[in-house]
Each structure stands twice: as structure tokens, then as C-alpha cells.
Amino acid sequence: MKKISLILLALGLAVFCAPVNLIIAQESHQPPACLSAEEDRQNMMDQLGITELRPGRNADANAPNPANYDESLANPYPELPDLLTMKNGKKVKTPEMWWEKRRPEIAEAFAREVYGRVPENTPEVTWEVVLSEREFIGWNPVIAKKVIGHVDNSEYPLIDVDISMVVVTPARAEGPVPVLMMFGPAYLPAPAQPNMEDFEILNDAVRELLSRDTAIKRILEKYPAYDPLVRPQRVSQFGFYMPERGEPSPTQQLIEAGWGYVQIDPSSIQADNGAGLTCGGIIGLVNKGQPRKPDDWGALRAWAWGAARALDYLETDPGVDAGKVGIEGVSRYGKAALVTLAFEERFAFGLIGSSGKGGTTLHRRSFGEAVENLTGGEYYWMAGNYLKYGASKGKNGEMNAGDLPVDSHQLIAMCAPRLVFISYGIPEKGDAHWLDHQGSYMAAVAAQPAFRLLGVKDMGVSDDYMNEKMPEVHQGLLDGNLAWRQHDGGHTDAPNMKHFIEWVNGHLEE
Numbered sequence: 001m002k003k004i005s006l007i008l009l010a011l012g013l014a015v016f017c018a019p020v021n022l023i024i025a026q027e028s029h030q031p032p033a034c035l036s037a038e039e040d041r042q043n044m045m046d047q048l049g050i051t052e053l054r055p056g057r058n059a060d061a062n063a064p065n066p067a068n069y070d071e072s073l074a075n076p077y078p079e080l081p082d083l084l085t086m087k088n089g090k091k092v093k094t095p096e097m098w099w100e101k102r103r104p105e106i107a108e109a110f111a112r113e114v115y116g117r118v119p120e121n122t123p124e125v126t127w128e129v130v131l132s133e134r135e136f137i138g139w140n141p142v143i144a145k146k147v148i149g150h151v152d153n154s155e156y157p158l159i160d161v162d163i164s165m166v167v168v169t170p171a172r173a174e175g176p177v178p179v180l181m182m183f184g185p186a187y188l189p190a191p192a193q194p195n196m197e198d199f200e201i202l203n204d205a206v207r208e209l210l211s212r213d214t215a216i217k218r219i220l221e222k223y224p225a226y227d228p229l230v231r232p233q234r235v236s237q238f239g240f241y242m243p244e245r246g247e248p249s250p251t252q253q254l255i256e257a258g259w260g261y262v263q264i265d266p267s268s269i270q271a272d273n274g275a276g277l278t279c280g281g282i283i284g285l286v287n288k289g290q291p292r293k294p295d296d297w298g299a300l301r302a303w304a305w306g307a308a309r310a311l312d313y314l315e316t317d318p319g320v321d322a323g324k325v326g327i328e329g330v331s332r333y334g335k336a337a338l339v340t341l342a343f344e345e346r347f348a349f350g351l352i353g354s355s356g357k358g359g360t361t362l363h364r365r366s367f368g369e370a371v372e373n374l375t376g377g378e379y380y381w382m383a384g385n386y387l388k389y390g391a392s393k394g395k396n397g398e399m400n401a402g403d404l405p406v407d408s409h410q411l412i413a414m415c416a417p418r419l420v421f422i423s424y425g426i427p428e429k430g431d432a433h434w435l436d437h438q439g440s441y442m443a444a445v446a447a448q449p450a451f452r453l454l455g456v457k458d459m460g461v462s463d464d465y466m467n468e469k470m471p472e473v474h475q476g477l478l479d480g481n482l483a484w485r486q487h488d489g490g491h492t493d494a495p496n497m498k499h500f501i502e503w504v505n506g507h508l509e510e
Contacts, residue, residue, distance in 0.1 A: 032289025037274025049395030056376035077402035116297030116383030169260035183333035269306035335359035349419035353493030365439035409446035430490030
């Protein structure tokens with residue numbers, strides 16, 4: 001009896017001490033700095049010895065410090081870093097030299113100066129399927145899963161990071177399917193709804209609950225047929241999801257093509273603002289709430305890290321062909337998709353939509369969005385070192401885009417020989433001149449030698465990036481592993497989705 005009592009006492013102490021130990025652990029850590037974006041950027045400027053940054057360009061040509069939209073002035077630094085020449089001057093002539101020497105050089109420069117390094121001590125992510133159900137997209141049955149990636153925060157319990165994503169695969173698939181991972185909000189396509197009988201039960205219960213208030217009871221008595229719960233408007237009498245009119249959505253096109261898709265929420269990985277760098281997200285967690293060092297990762301690289309961890313989960317999902325997973329994004333998420341594809345070689349293909357500066361557009365171009373915009377309000381996307389290239393005064397003097405050791409053609413080349421589809425719309429529909437479509441096409445042209453070196457087809461044009469003419473709208477260059485197509489829509493890649501699916505399928509079947 002005495003022994004049992006001692007065991008019970010020990011268990012009781014353990015239960016009591018667990019929350020106490022957690023409190024002690026939390027109190028032993030320095031609280032997050034939670035700097036504002038302005039304070040955080042100033043901290044980085046101080047670390048770099050920068051006393052003044054050039055202001056970002058204004059998209060409005062009639063506003064102060066307007067962006068340049070004159071093509072004759074768009075190339076102040078026309079000479080790009082040579083793709084296949086190493087830092088020591090040696091020419092890269094074999095795939096082995098590319099993989100063993102040149103590509104690591106390029107990756108190191110991008111990590112140090114542009115996007116930042118992923119820390120070696122990034123914590124483990126444990127994935128949990130919190131919901132799985134049969135849903136419909138159009139008339140297509142799918143298995144939709146809500147999945148959460150819990151990031152281990154035992155080293156710094158003051159910041160929680162839970163990566164949110166949805167995984168959707170065709171219910172009738174006979175085996176694992178290709179999957180496109182898309183940056184953006186993660187939501188279930190058509191959550192299962194109660195049937196009519198269940199709605200009646202729920203409404204009776206709600207009416208009874210509301211009737212406890214005499215004023216509401218009088219109202220309900222005036223409208224005996226009124227249902228307080230509103231039935232979903234997009235569910236037919238058979239319980240099927242009713243599609244919107246018009247062209248099928250990109251997700252519906254993917255499912256109808258026999259693919260699956262993933263939506264991963266970047267904000268659940270790292271906030272899309274400068275204040276989030278010290279107050280939350282994976283960057284704040286790893287840095288224990290303190291400011292970054294100059295070569296630490298920015299949000300783009302953090303989002304890419306989150307996508308790679310999501311791919312870890314997909315490699316365990318029996319419904320997914322993990323060797324045929326792609327990455328997609330538009331605008332800032334297009335930048336993140338390209339960074340993901342470049343640094344995470346397990347992704348097989350990418351759809352890079354309207355990504356602009358920091359994505360496919362050349363940093364050295366001065367047309368629309370400029371380096372100064374990325375060192376200004378969007379500085380947190382990049383490594384701290386990137387601020388140097390927008391500096392007008394400081395210990396290193398004035399620096400500009402021409403001083404960058406790398407440019408976006410090399411980031412595209414890092415994706416070779418995998419499949420890269422670069423997508424843009426037209427300014428008339430809202431895919432603004434600000435994005436510098438021409439600068440992206442020039443980068444794609446300049447990236448071609450790496451694809452050829454690695455034994456795959458490029459876009460099929462010359463390597464003369466200064467003089468090659470951008471194809472007409474709808475005139476896609478879709479024969480190689482590097483593809484370009486401009487659609488006649490706006491700031492989206494949706495009109496190119498069907499072309500992208502056909503293009504990838506053609507290569508997967510080869």
C-alpha cells in the first residue's frame with residue numbers, strides 16, 4: 001500500500017511540475033524584440049554601416065521619383081554576370097563542372113547577398129492530418145485533407161509556428177498522381193455540408209436556444225418557417241459542389257487532368273511584413289525573437305523552406321507521386337515559387353506567374369519596379385545584405401544593381417534541367433508595366449545555356465538577351481524545359497494553367 005502511495009505521489013508531482021517547468025522555461029528566454037518594420041530595417045542598416053538608402057520608385061509616372069517606363073533607359077547595366085564562367089575565369093564546359101563548381105558558386109552568392117541563408121538549426125516539423133473528407137470539385141469527387149505542420153519550438157517556446165496547408169487529390173485515381181503546390185490561402189474546396197434532415201435538426205436546436213431570449217422568441221414566433229442557419233448556396237439537392245459559370249478554375253483544371261493540388265499558406269510560415277521578422281514566424285522562432293544578421297534569410301527564402309517541409313509530408317502521402325510535385329505562385333508568391341524551385345531540387349516543375357523584381361525580372365533592369373523598392377518597403381523579402389545595393393551613403397559608399405554578383409537569369413538556371421514555365425499577363429488587363437515583362441524575358445533568354453549544357457531543350461531562341469524580341473501575346477515558347485507564355489489576362493496565371501498542364505504532361509510522358 002505504501003509503495004502504491006509513493007507512485008501516486010510521484011505521478012501527481014510530475015503532472016503538477018509539467019506546467020511549472022514550461023513557465024520557468026518560457027521565463028528563462030528573452031522576450032521577442034517585436035521591432036516595427038522601420039526599426040528592424042534601421043537595425044539592419046546600422047549593422048551594414050548604411051546611412052542613407054535611395055527611395056523606392058513610384059509606379060505612377062506622374063508622381064515624385066517615378067519609375068522609368070522608357071525602354072531606351074531601361075538597361076543601365078547591360079552586361080550580366082556570365083552564366084557559364086566561374087569566379088576564377090574558367091569556362092564551364094561539362095555538366096559535372098556545373099553541378100560541382102558553378103552552380104554552388106551561384107547558389108552561395110544568392111544566399112549571401114540576395115535571399116539569405118537557411119539556418120543550419122531549423123527545427124523539425126511534425127505533420128498532422130486534422131481533417132480528411134470526400135468533397136467535390138465540379139462533378140469530380142476528391143479527397144480533401146487539412147494538414148498542419150507543427151514546428152518544434154522547444155528551443156524558444158515564446159513563438160509558435162504551425163504551417164497550414166490543404167491537400168486535394170482525385171478520389172478515383174488508380175495510383176499516386178502529380179501534384180501542384182500553390183502558394184496562397186489554404187482552404188477546403190467544398191466542405192461537406194449537412195443534409196436536409198440534419199439541417200432541420202440543427203435549426204430546431206438553434207431556434208430553441210434563441211427562444212430563451214423573450215424578444216427573439218417573439219420574432220421567431222412571427223416567422224415559424226424561418227431557419228436561423230442559412231443553407232450553403234453552392235450545394236445542389238444531391239450534395240454536389242456546384243461550379244461557377246465560365247472557364248473552370250485552375251484547381252478544377254488540375255483535378256480534371258488527373259492531378260492533385262496543395263494550397264500552402266505563406267503567412268503561416270512567415271508574416272508578409274517586416275514587423276514579423278522579430279515577433280513571429282520561422283525567422284523569429286529560429287532567431288529567438290531577435291533581429292537578423294545580414295546574411296540571414298528573408299521571407300521569400302522562409303516561404304521556400306516551408307514549401308520544402310510540405311514536400312516532406314507529401315513524400316509520405318500514398319496518393320501523391322512525390323517525384324512529380326511542382327510549385328506555383330503569382331506576384332510575390334511567384335518570386336517565392338522561383339526561389340523554391342531553384343533551391344529545392346526535389347520539386348520537378350514550376351509555374352512562375354508575374355513575379356517581377358526579385359523573381360524572374362533582371363535586378364539590373366531599370367524599368368518599373370526597381371531594386372530600391374525591394375530595399376524599401378519590401379526589404380523583409382530579402383537578406384539584409386541586399387540593402388547594400390540600394391544604398392546611397394555608408395561605409396561601402398554608393399552601390400547599385402550593377403554591383404550584384406548574380407542576377408535572375410542565374411536563379412532560373414539553377415532550376416535546370418527541371419521544367420520552368422514563366423507566365424505573364426498584359427498591362428491592359430492589370431498585369432502592370434511595373435512588373436517589367438521584357439526584363440523577365442531577357443532573363444529567360446540568358447538562362448538558356450544552362451539548360452542546353454544539361455542536355456535538355458531551351459526556348460529555341462538565340463542567347464542574345466539584349467536583342468531577342470519578346471514573343472507576341474499567346475505566342476508561347478513551349479517546346480523545351482524552359483517555357484514562356486504571355487496570356488491576355490491580368491495579374492494571374494490562371495489563363496495559362498491549361499497550357500502549363502499540357503506542357504508538363506508532355507514532358508512527363510517522354
